[in-house]
Amino acid sequence: MEKMPKWADVVLIPLISLLLATILSALVILAIGEDPVAAVNLMVTGALGSTYGWGYTLYYATNFIFTGLAVSVAFHARLFNIGGEGQAMLGGLGVAMVCLYVPWPHWSIALLAASAGAMLFGAAWAAIPAYLQAKRGSHIVITTIMFNFIAAAFLNYMLVNVMRPQGSQDPATARFPEAVHLPTFQSMFSTAENVMFRGAPANISFFVAILACLVVWALIWRTRLGYEIRAYGHSETGAVYAGISPVRITIVTMLISGALAGMMAINNVMGEAERLVLNSTEGAGFIGIAVALMGRSHPFGVFLAAILFGFLYQGGAELALWTSIPRELIVVIQALVILFTGALDNMVRMPLEKLFLMLRRGSA
């Protein structure tokens, strides 16, 4: 018998964890001598009060959907892919190569090719840790952490020594040609008399991200491969008994995960910066961990959690602009969300389970 009804597991526990994280964040804001209510008001108006704010919120959310999905897919096979950051960096390199070295006639074809490049590079960067985990038993968490640092050094080398245009001091590639610029929300939704999302970076990749959510959902719950991934995640010995190869599942899952993390680059590199710069990922790979934990590794949950974190990011930027609260407040909130939804999960779960058991006894 289940200890708790399913809705409590899926909805109640994340909500309580979020509530705890919020209360602690409010205390942190109080402790540094600011007013939490005013801060929340400012964040809401800044991030959700205008189409401009929404344009930023959804732009950040797009990044987090991709990296959140990447972590989630790996979680289903009980693999902890902490290397989303490095895979997204490499994805950016793939996008930059596709956009810079091939003359594309139209952005739509370029988007397809850039997505392929991003997925290929992201997956390739996940392939080595995946192989080492599957074949040599090296712990995937440690190898993916190491690969994040190797990716940063590699990208630094590529930008400084190889891809930097002649005469430029800035460690960045040249600007992508006009033809591969993606349509932004401003050009998509504005009418002649009413300009929406003015200057905001949200672009068509947001819809690609939603598509990715649907694809991941179908993959995990509607295909044989998804079933095998989940079976392997639940019990490795059980999966082996059912004829599922652990080596194949580990590698395939990590390739999918890396490809999803790499896909983030079509948003931040192709859609926003329109060139590849150092540190273009800005930690989005790590936020994917918080998003996946919060979204319970379900694409719909990931979508909601990504919007929440997009809101936090844009709201945090507004806070930093108008008050003396630095942007790092968001990092603290992110840490608290990871702590409560991930590491301290049992702290919320154990008392709740007891409560539901008591209620059930009372009604029986």
Add this chain to the structure above:
Amino acid sequence: MDMFLTLIQVLDSTVRLATPLLLACLAGLYSERAGIFDIGLEGKMLMAAFFSAAIAAVTGSVWLGLLAGIASSLVLSGLHGLASITFRGNQLISGVAINFLASGLTVLIAQSWFKQGGRTPSLFGGGRFESAEFPYAIGPEDAELTGQPVSELMSDANSFHMVYSELLSGHSILVYVAFLMVPATWWVLYRTRFGLRLRAVGENPAAVDTAGVSVVGLRFAAVAICGVLCGIAGAYLATALQAGFVKEMTAGRGFIALAALIFAKWRPWHAMGACLLFGLLQAIALRFQNIDLGGVVIPVQVMDALPYILTVVILAGFVGKAIPPRAGGEPYVKER
């Protein structure tokens, strides 16, 4: 002689740069040998770096700063213990959370206290660990006496005197503490009852439990030692290696320490070797930008990435296999 002096200077800076790695690496060693994975070394160091610099700046006493650093690192250790021992949560996720918590809180508090864009005021005088000059070593006092700069005195000295003055003398006391911790750790782990139990609890906690020793108690003790050592490492960064805290000043050292721990296969003396090697790589990268080896130029980024690449190679088992403590990462559930 100039070549020799350069070599000595690089080794000297190796020792300085290896010290925080070594302290953090030994910290991780205690924790992981007891079966608690800790990828939060970075966060604990960062937190300690901030609080040691902040308290040293406010009180003017570096020793109070050190205590504050250790205390703040211990708080994070306690959190890690609470999550991974008491509530049997995922140790890796807890470590990730601790890293972010430290990265955010340090800047937030620094901005609120000092309003200097997330840094502490520069430390001077009693706010920093001074370098310990050995007797007869060439130091600033000799320079004052003879009226010549230290560098000139150094290049005139014989090579033994040079090694003694430049490499062995003139470090902060925490450097000597760090290197003394290596034999101490070896002794504790392999020659005491506590060490035996600590290693056992990382391999087979059920056996330790059966013997009537508290698994929870041992693991909390290990996590606490880890906190103290990370605290010293952070304090060294902010009050001895540099003069004050700046945002993200650990710069991945916690992860290099983790890499060194794996490289050393969780053994104290090897940990020292690995940390010195990684410290040497940092020292070389710091002194020379791109290295020209007979026509082949090694870019500085290769030196940055080398610790991580070496660790992956070791993990892959191509050069000796790194086998972690068997019960590492697994919360212990008492049998009923």
